Each structure stands twice: as structure tokens, then as C-alpha cells.
Amino acid sequence: MENAKKLEAFQAKIDADIKIEPKDWMPEKYRRTLIRQISQHAHSEVIGMQPEGNWLTRAPSLRSKKILMAKIQDEAGHGLYLYCAAETLGIKREQFLEWLHEGKAKYSSVFNYPTLTWADIGAIGWLVDGAAIVNQVSLQGTSYGPYSRAMVKICMEESFHQRQGYEIMVTLANGTKEQKEMAQDALNRWWWPSIMMFGPHDADSAHSNQSLKWKIKRESNDELRQKFIDKTVEQGEHIGLSFPDPDLKWNKSSGHYEYGKINWNEFWNVVKGYGPGNKKRLAHHKDAHEEGSWVRQGAIAYAKKKRSIQKTA
Amino acid sequence: MNQSLYEYCLRLGDTPLILSQRIGEYCSKAPHLEEDLAITNVGLDLLGQAENFLTYAASLKEELTADELAFKRKEKDFRSFHLVEVPNIDFAYVLVRQFFIDVYHNLFYTSLCNSKDETIAGISKKSIKEVRYHLQRSQDWIIRLGQGTEESNHRLQVTINELWMYIDELFYDNEIDNEMTKEGIGVSNREIKNNWFNIVTDTLNDAGLSSPENIPYTLQYGKDGFHTEYMGYLLAEMQHLPLLYPDAKW
Ligand SMILES: [Fe+2]
Numbered sequence: 001m002e003n004a005k006k007l008e009a010f011q012a013k014i015d016a017d018i019k020i021e022p023k024d025w026m027p028e029k030y031r032r033t034l035i036r037q038i039s040q041h042a043h044s045e046v047i048g049m050q051p052e053g054n055w056l057t058r059a060p061s062l063r064s065k066k067i068l069m070a071k072i073q074d075e076a077g078h079g080l081y082l083y084c085a086a087e088t089l090g091i092k093r094e095q096f097l098e099w100l101h102e103g104k105a106k107y108s109s110v111f112n113y114p115t116l117t118w119a120d121i122g123a124i125g126w127l128v129d130g131a132a133i134v135n136q137v138s139l140q141g142t143s144y145g146p147y148s149r150a151m152v153k154i155c156m157e158e159s160f161h162q163r164q165g166y167e168i169m170v171t172l173a174n175g176t177k178e179q180k181e182m183a184q185d186a187l188n189r190w191w192w193p194s195i196m197m198f199g200p201h202d203a204d205s206a207h208s209n210q211s212l213k214w215k216i217k218r219e220s221n222d223e224l225r226q227k228f229i230d231k232t233v234e235q236g237e238h239i240g241l242s243f244p245d246p247d248l249k250w251n252k253s254s255g256h257y258e259y260g261k262i263n264w265n266e267f268w269n270v271v272k273g274y275g276p277g278n279k280k281r282l283a284h285h286k287d288a289h290e291e292g293s294w295v296r297q298g299a300i301a302y303a304k305k306k307r308s309i310q311k312t313a
Numbered sequence: 314m315n316q317s318l319y320e321y322c323l324r325l326g327d328t329p330l331i332l333s334q335r336i337g338e339y340c341s342k343a344p345h346l347e348e349d350l351a352i353t354n355v356g357l358d359l360l361g362q363a364e365n366f367l368t369y370a371a372s373l374k375e376e377l378t379a380d381e382l383a384f385k386r387k388e389k390d391f392r393s394f395h396l397v398e399v400p401n402i403d404f405a406y407v408l409v410r411q412f413f414i415d416v417y418h419n420l421f422y423t424s425l426c427n428s429k430d431e432t433i434a435g436i437s438k439k440s441i442k443e444v445r446y447h448l449q450r451s452q453d454w455i456i457r458l459g460q461g462t463e464e465s466n467h468r469l470q471v472t473i474n475e476l477w478m479y480i481d482e483l484f485y486d487n488e489i490d491n492e493m494t495k496e497g498i499g500v501s502n503r504e505i506k507n508n509w510f511n512i513v514t515d516t517l518n519d520a521g522l523s524s525p526e527n528i529p530y531t532l533q534y535g536k537d538g539f540h541t542e543y544m545g546y547l548l549a550e551m552q553h554l555p556l557l558y559p560d561a562k563w
């Protein structure tokens with residue numbers, strides 16, 4: 001009875017667009033969903049540093065090196081905001097990392113694809129950050145206060161990333177024959193993985209309904225995917241690139257692009273851990289974490305010594 | 314004179330350039346996320362300093378760009394210190410290398426702010442603010458890890474001992490340094506040596522670490538065009554695209 005009343009009050013707050021804060025009562029399932037979603041989001045920012053870091057040492061100009069370095073640093077910052085937001089739900093960062101390393105927590109599957117040429121850095125900024133923005137702009141209105149505020153901060157930086165990525169594509173598309181081919185090849189490889197970022201179709205999405213009702217999500221996977229496709233196709237065509245989808249066409253009456261069948265077998269295969277980079281990404285993160293253990297222990301030992309000196313003084 | 318100034322600007326740009334390249338290589342490998350952010354910040358500052366000095370160097374020649382200097386120059390034309398060419402063996406290497414350079418940069422830029430060359434003085438004034446913060450950070454880590462656990466102390470000490478052989482180079486002046494110092498444009502490295510040793514020795518003492526004995530190694534230095542074996546690989550990676558596609562603009 002107690003719980004039913006609380007639940008009712010909780011839903012009333014959500015319906016009135018009042019943010020839920022860490023100390024407020026919340027249903028256990030709401031908390032668990034957020035823990036899963038925010039930590040997955042944080043891990044994505046952090047694992048996403050790897051495919052881009054792969055080209056940091058090979059960026060072809062000082063300017064592009066600076067932009068890429070700053071971008072990767074932004075992503076690390078996004079990871080931090082999000083871990084902090086997730087920690088307000090009562091779980092420590094160490095625990096989130098443990099779940100990641102054990103394979104219990106996921107991160108965005110798109111980062112399991114390899115970055116093979118410099119054009120991939122353009123394609124990631126343009127498409128992957130571009131898709132992320134669509135999702136994150138929507139999440140600014142999420143019902144959990146700390147998550148919503150993290151999204152507001154992050155969105156401002158993401159739009160820079162998208163523009164900078166597109167700028168690389170523009171330069172390549174207007175460049176030499178080889179550069180143009182590089183850009184087209186990158187679009188061919190990143191297009192489908194980026195539209196898969198929005199997750200399964202609404203009809204097949206396990207968590208969607210409850211999440212929409214609790215306003216954890218504000219728009220459905222398919223709605224967000226459509227927004228992304230609508231704004232991106234024009235940008236690509238504008239610079240003379242073509243999309244690897246023969247069924248992609250403008251539908252005048254609906255005012256949207258129609259697109260072909262998404263290869264969900266591939267999607268689920270990569271989610272399950274069998275993508276080209278899953279093993280590599282996870283091993284890299286684990287190795288760095290393990291190699292850094294003596295540093296973290298050293299810092300903790302020093303902090304303890306400091307505290308005990310302060311106490312006795 | 315112009316040729317000497319050009320040469321001088323190369324050495325000002327190359328050391329931060331190569332160090333930022335190493336830091337870029339360390340991306341996503343730091344002990345925790347906060348440190349990934351902090352070290353990338355340092356790398357970005359250094360890359361900016363490199364860009365400023367190389368842009369100035371390029372402006373002294375006709376039809377030359379900073380990018381061409383960074384991405385199309387031959388190894389023997391680079392003027393970086395050996396110390397910054399050393400790979401990121403582990404966090405101790407990344408840290409100790411940084412600390413040594415941070416102390417050097419602080420002393421060096423402080424003097425270089427008084428350069429008669431306005432561009433050099435201007436870049437130095439901007440850079441000194443950055444390297445002051447870099448030094449605070451690396452010094453703080455040296456103390457924390459020196460006084461941390463037995464292992465962290467030991468790892469730092471081993472690395473200090475290993476990297477000590479590259480220190481002498483920081484204080485070596487060749488004809489270009491002498492000429493530029495005489496003109497009031499440059500700074501004598503010899504003259505910052507004592508201060509460098511004082512700061513480093515004091516910090517190491519505070520951290521429960523010791524400075525190794527000062528034995529000069531037989532080395533041919535970066536500013537004379539000689540580098541470590543590591544340098545060729547570093548440049549091969551950094552210059553890969555511009556060399557592979559010589560006609561392309563990025
Ligand atoms: Fe991000």
C-alpha cells in the first residue's frame with residue numbers, strides 16, 4: 001500500500017516534469033535502469049577514446065592533431081560527468097569499471113568497429129557524434145536530474161565534434177582522388193553502424209515503454225533514428241558522397257527519408273561481443289587499469305599518510 | 314642572422330612537438346580518467362607551443378609552413394632533446410620525463426620572456442603560464458608517488474636513474490645558442506643549469522627520492538641533428554600521411 005502510494009506520487013512528479021533528485025524516493029527498477037543506462041553511456045565515452053586515439057599520432061596536420069586531441073579530451077570529460085551522475089545512484093566508479101571488465105556492463109557497440117583510415121576520424125565525428133547528439137539532446141529532458149544536467153553540458157561540446165568531423169569529410173571530399181575515395185570508404189563502413197546506435201526498432205525494444213513512461217527516454221529509438229537520417233543524408237549528398245543503402249530515398253508525403261533493412265544479426269552479434277574490436281577495446285581498458293594500479297595505490301597511501309599527519313599535528 | 318633565428322625557433326618548437334606526440338600516444342592509457350584528462354591538457358599546451366614556434370620559424374623562410382616543418386622534415390633536421398623522444402614505458406616514465414622538462418621549461422621561458430624578439434617573447438609569456446601549471450602537477454605527482462608506497466617510490470627511483478643520462482643535453486649550448494644569447498634574443502641553457510638542479514634535487518628530497526650521480530654520457534645531441542633510435546619510428550608514424558599523399562591538403 002505504502003509503495004503503491006509512493007509510486008503514484010513518483011509518477012505524478014514525472015508527469016509534471018519535476019526532476020527526480022538523488023535523495024528522492026524512486027522505484028528500484030527506475031534506479032536499476034538508470035544505473036545501467038548512465039554507466040553504459042559513461043563507458044561509451046571512455047571506450048570511444050580508443051578508436052579515435054588510434055589516429056592521434058597520425059593526424060596529418062598540426063591543426064587536425066590539436067582538434068582531435070581536444071576532442072578526445074572532451075570525451076574523457078564526458079565520461080567523468082557521467083560516472084559522477086551514475087555515482088549519485090549509490091554505486092562507486094570502481095564497481096562500474098569492474099562490471100565493465102567482467103562484461104556485465106556494455107558500451108556503445110559502434111566503438112567496436114576499427115578506424116582504418118584518417119577519413120574514419122571525420123566519419124566518427126560526423127556520424128557517430130552526430131547520432132550521439134540526437135540522442136543526447138533528447139536526453140536533456142530526461143527525468144533524472146543529475147543525468148539531465150550532465151547531458152546539457154555534454155551537448156554543447158558534441159555539436160563541435162560533429163561539425164569538426166564533417167569538416168574533415170568536406171576537406172577530403174574536395175581533395176585529391178585518393179582522399180575522396182577515403183571519405184567514401186569511411187562513409188560506407190560507418191553508415192550502418194551509426195544508424196544501429198539508436199538500438200532495435202521500437203517494436204523489438206525490450207526496455208522502451210517503461211523508460212518512456214518514466215521519462216528516462218523522451219523519444220523512441222525509431223523516432224531518434226529518423227531524425228538523424230533526415231539531417232545527415234543531405235549533408236553527405238551536399239559534398240558528393242553517396243550512402244551505402246540502395247533503398248534510401250526521400251518520401252515527399254511523409255517528409256522523411258525511407259531507408260533499407262538494418263542488419264540486426266550483425267548488430268546483435270557485435271553487442272554479444274563478437275564485433276571486430278570488442279576483445280581489443282576491453283583488453284586495452286583492462287590493461288591500462290591494471291598497469292595503473294600501482295599509481296592509484298601510491299596516491300591512496302600518500303593521502304592516508306597526509307591525513308594521519310594532520311590528525312597527530 | 315635570419316638563418317640562426319630560424320634554427321633557434323626550430324629547437325624551441327621541436328621539443329614540445331615531440332613531447333606532445335608522445336603524450337598523444339599515451340591517450341586512454343592513464344591510471345585513471347582524471348589523469349587522462351590532465352595529461353592531455355599538457356599535451357595540448359605543448360602542441361600549441363610547438364605550433365607557435367614552428368609557425369614563426371616558417372615565416373622566416375619563403376613559402377614554408379609549420380605543417381611542412383612538422384610533417385615533411387627529415388630526422389636529422391629536427392632539434393628536439395633526446396629526453397622527449399624516450400617512449401612511454403609506464404606512468405613513471407611519462408611522469409619523470411615530464412617533470413624534468415617542466416622544470417626546464419619554467420626556467421627557460423622565464424628568461425625567454427625578456428627576449429628582444431617580440432614574437433619569441435610573446436609566445437614565451439603565453440607559454441610560461443601553461444608550463445607553470447604543468448610543473449605544479451608533475452611536481453605534485455613526484456611527491457605523492459615518492460611518498461606513496463614502497464613500489465611507487467621504487468618505480469620512480471628506477472626511472473629517474475634511467476632518464477638521468479639525458480639531462481646534460483638540456484644545458485648544452487651550441488653556436489646558435491651562443492649567437493642568439495649574444496643578440497639578446499635567446500637564452501643560455503648553461504645559465505639555468507644550477508637552478509634546474511636545485512629545484513629537482515629539492516623536490517626529489519621532499520619525495521624521499523635521490524638524484525643520481527652526475528656522469529656525462531657520450532651522446533651527440535638533438536640540436537646538432539643527432540637523435541635516439543626511438544626518433545625514426547616516432548617520425549615514421551607522425552609523418553605517415555603527408556608523406557604517403559604528398560599532394561594532398563588536410
Ligand atoms: Fe561525448
Ligand SMILES: [Fe+2]
Binds near residue numbers: 157
Ligand atoms: Fe563527442
